[in-house]
Amino acid sequence: MSKKKRVTLRDVAREAGVSPTAVSFAYNAPHQLSQITRERILETADELGYQPHPVARTLATGRTNTIGLVMPTGLDWILHDPLFSLILGEIGSVCDEEKMRILIVPAVGEVSPGMLATIAADGFVLFSIHRDHPLGKVVERTNRPLVMINGDENIRAPMFNVDDFNGAYLACQHLLDKGHRRIAVGTIGPREDGVIIPTYERRMMGYEAAVRDAGLPPSTLRPVFIRGLLSKGTESFEKIWTLEPRPTAVLCVSDVRALSILNGARKAGVSVPTDLAVAGFDNLPDSAVSTPPLTTLKQDLPGRVHLALRTLFDLIRDEGGDDYPVAPYIAPMELEVREST
Amino acid sequence: MSKKKRVTLRDVAREAGVSPTAVSFAYNAPHQLSQITRERILETADELGYQPHPVARTLATGRTNTIGLVMPTGLDWILHDPLFSLILGEIGSVCDEEKMRILIVPAVGEVSPGMLATIAADGFVLFSIHRDHPLGKVVERTNRPLVMINGDENIRAPMFNVDDFNGAYLACQHLLDKGHRRIAVGTIGPREDGVIIPTYERRMMGYEAAVRDAGLPPSTLRPVFIRGLLSKGTESFEKIWTLEPRPTAVLCVSDVRALSILNGARKAGVSVPTDLAVAGFDNLPDSAVSTPPLTTLKQDLPGRVHLALRTLFDLIRDEGGDDYPVAPYIAPMELEVREST
DNA sequence: CTGAAAGCGCTTACAG
DNA sequence: CTGAAAGCGCTTACAG
Numbered sequence: 272m273s274k275k276k277r278v279t280l281r282d283v284a285r286e287a288g289v290s291p292t293a294v295s296f297a298y299n300a301p302h303q304l305s306q307i308t309r310e311r312i313l314e315t316a317d318e319l320g321y322q323p324h325p326v327a328r329t330l331a332t333g334r335t336n337t338i339g340l341v342m343p344t345g346l347d348w349i350l351h352d353p354l355f356s357l358i359l360g361e362i363g364s365v366c367d368e369e370k371m372r373i374l375i376v377p378a379v380g381e382v383s384p385g386m387l388a389t390i391a392a393d394g395f396v397l398f399s400i401h402r403d404h405p406l407g408k409v410v411e412r413t414n415r416p417l418v419m420i421n422g423d424e425n426i427r428a429p430m431f432n433v434d435d436f437n438g439a440y441l442a443c444q445h446l447l448d449k450g451h452r453r454i455a456v457g458t459i460g461p462r463e464d465g466v467i468i469p470t471y472e473r474r475m476m477g478y479e480a481a482v483r484d485a486g487l488p489p490s491t492l493r494p495v496f497i498r499g500l501l502s503k504g505t506e507s508f509e510k511i512w513t514l515e516p517r518p519t520a521v522l523c524v525s526d527v528r529a530l531s532i533l534n535g536a537r538k539a540g541v542s543v544p545t546d547l548a549v550a551g552f553d554n555l556p557d558s559a560v561s562t563p564p565l566t567t568l569k570q571d572l573p574g575r576v577h578l579a580l581r582t583l584f585d586l587i588r589d590e591g592g593d594d595y596p597v598a599p600y601i602a603p604m605e606l607e608v609r610e611s612t
Numbered sequence: 613m614s615k616k617k618r619v620t621l622r623d624v625a626r627e628a629g630v631s632p633t634a635v636s637f638a639y640n641a642p643h644q645l646s647q648i649t650r651e652r653i654l655e656t657a658d659e660l661g662y663q664p665h666p667v668a669r670t671l672a673t674g675r676t677n678t679i680g681l682v683m684p685t686g687l688d689w690i691l692h693d694p695l696f697s698l699i700l701g702e703i704g705s706v707c708d709e710e711k712m713r714i715l716i717v718p719a720v721g722e723v724s725p726g727m728l729a730t731i732a733a734d735g736f737v738l739f740s741i742h743r744d745h746p747l748g749k750v751v752e753r754t755n756r757p758l759v760m761i762n763g764d765e766n767i768r769a770p771m772f773n774v775d776d777f778n779g780a781y782l783a784c785q786h787l788l789d790k791g792h793r794r795i796a797v798g799t800i801g802p803r804e805d806g807v808i809i810p811t812y813e814r815r816m817m818g819y820e821a822a823v824r825d826a827g828l829p830p831s832t833l834r835p836v837f838i839r840g841l842l843s844k845g846t847e848s849f850e851k852i853w854t855l856e857p858r859p860t861a862v863l864c865v866s867d868v869r870a871l872s873i874l875n876g877a878r879k880a881g882v883s884v885p886t887d888l889a890v891a892g893f894d895n896l897p898d899s900a901v902s903t904p905p906l907t908t909l910k911q912d913l914p915g916r917v918h919l920a921l922r923t924l925f926d927l928i929r930d931e932g933g934d935d936y937p938v939a940p941y942i943a944p945m946e947l948e949v950r951e952s953t
Numbered sequence: 954c955t956g957a958a959a960g961c962g963c964t965t966a967c968a969g
Numbered sequence: 970c971t972g973a974a975a976g977c978g979c980t981t982a983c984a985g
């Protein structure tokens with residue numbers, strides 16, 4: 272009953288007394304039409320309430336004007352990682368300019384390497400995909416362009432990372448220089464779904480290398496699994512504070528974790544950095560204004576994201592370029608020493 | 613050169629010695645095929661590296677398995693509104709279950725009411741769209757289902773809101789009961805792009821009503837435009853603290869704003885609630901663990917989002933139902949009194 | 954400046 | 970259980 276048929280280009284053509292081609296031209300190649308024909312067509316289209324069908328257009332042109340943002344987990348991830356929100360925002364600002372849309376592609380359920388082929392997008396950004404992730408093999412099964420952010424160098428695709436290893440090295444060295452010899456490392460625990468975040472893996476290696484190079488025993492570092500949630504601050508702090516022997520400092524693989532420790536410490540009446548020094552990673556906006564402000568590693572996030580997307584858009588445009596440079600982009604990290612250490 | 617032709621269903625059919633229909637059935641109606649035929653087809657498909665073309669499928673079936681999430685602004689919004697992240701996460705968890713994807717549709721550039729027609733989605737969630745927003749008229753120009761979250765009752769579409777007015781009323785009444793007579797209201801300022809957030813508009817009215825009903829003059833409330841960013845805490849706090857006469861309390865239209873004030877006050881050495889009482893709105897997870905914990909209005913966010921999406925999915929399924937109930941869903945809000953007031 | 958025709962790659966009654 | 974055929978609604982050489 273209410274299932275009114277869609278108005279198609281053909282309807283407009285008939286009504287305006289022109290060919291379908293002419294109607295298509297009215298939208299896509301206006302200069303091919305005389306002013307007067309064009310106006311008549313557009314008027315008729317408007318009267319009939321015609322709207323070009325996006326899917327049909329895509330099938331004919333091959334362009335979706337959409338990029339897929341592929342995440343290693345379900346969408347709940349976004350609740351746990353402020354850095355992801357930041358990156359999503361940056362991707363968004365580039366896409367707004369380019370009139371591209373963003374399709375969110377979470378990795379849920381049974382994830383096959385061929386999965387991306389079933390998705391209507393011109394290209395993909397892989398976020399935090401580890402080589403052992405089911406999507407680690409996706410590169411070989413997708414003929415559409417893709418780039419990685421916080422990726423894994425073992426996946427053969429253009430990668431836009433920060434220097435996790437050396438950043439972590441710097442942070443650890445900083446604490447060692449300050450004389451700390453019992454350092455907790457606040458890191459992510461094994462996830463139920465088995466997903467590994469490559470970034471965190473590399474940061475852990477950086478910490479360990481710094482200890483090794485300082486000629487100190489590995490036991491200098493004590494990994495503690497904590498959640499990346501501000502609201503778990505007390506719990507996370509307790510896990511660290513009750514270690515035996517009690518650590519004098521904590522290195523966190525992410526700023527949220529560090530901020531949550533700051534929170535927990537304050538509630539427990541433990542003074543930072545006097546009783547416990549705290550360092551984070553990534554320099555979230557909040558980290559500059561926490562109490563106390565957080566020592567962390569900073570980077571040019573917008574610059575990196577923009578570069579990644581430019582590369583992706585270039586790849587989408589000249590699909591011929593099979594042999595794009597895959598030289599990884601690894602942004603240097605700078606230690607920002609604030610009052611928490 | 614590298615532009616290798618795509619393997620199509622037709623190729624598989626030829627190679628397997630069956631009709632295109634059979635190949636299609638192998639994927640979409642397996643029981644229509646003999647076991648053996650089906651296996652042969654699937655094997656051939658695999659050998660050739662065949663993947664069904666999602667766009668062609670959509671054109672034929674009319675289903676995209678995607679919902680569009682329409683925002684009133686550009687995607688940078690996500691950076692400013694943790695509540696949006698929360699809602700996005702909830703939407704994501706429902707979509708994960710339903711195997712639906714999320715397409716993010718920011719309102720940037722020239723936004724026409726017909727804009728949604730150009731987007732390949734089965735339905736839409738409108739987030740925070742005001743009746744005066746260019747998209748306020750979208751309902752009349754889209755034949756696809758849509759629902760609103762934090763919407764405007766003047767737009768004729770199923771709406772899933774919280775009770776902004778009464779929530780605000782409660783918060784204000786609470787402060788008045790505590791004896792406060794000079795109350796700053798931390799709210800959003802006029803945006804450059806002119807976008808109005810309906811939620812905040814209603815909250816302001818709720819505050820004002822409470823003052824009126826208490827027989828107090830409108831000047832009891834002093835609106836102050838502050839940013840919804842934790843990192844602007846000091847600045848926002850200053851704007852409030854330097855008002856003449858100095859307010860004894862501040863009502864914020866959102867929790868982020870309230871948390872940023874808490875932050876600013878702490879840095880300024882001003883004690884909450886002794887020197888300044890602070891109340892927020894929406895009960896973010898962080899609000900329960902701030903220093904001090906924040907008095908705010910709480911709601912069942914997941915429940916509300918799930919309800920909205922169920923409705924949307926129902927509408928998508930039986931497209932016949934022209935006359936769905938548009939009775940607005942308005943979740944009651946409960947005042948959660950914590951230590952900040 | 955304009956039109957007839959083929960094509961994008963699927964799905965799905967319909968007939969056997 | 971299987972196939973020939975029409976259709977989804979556009980775009981775009983090609984020919985005039």
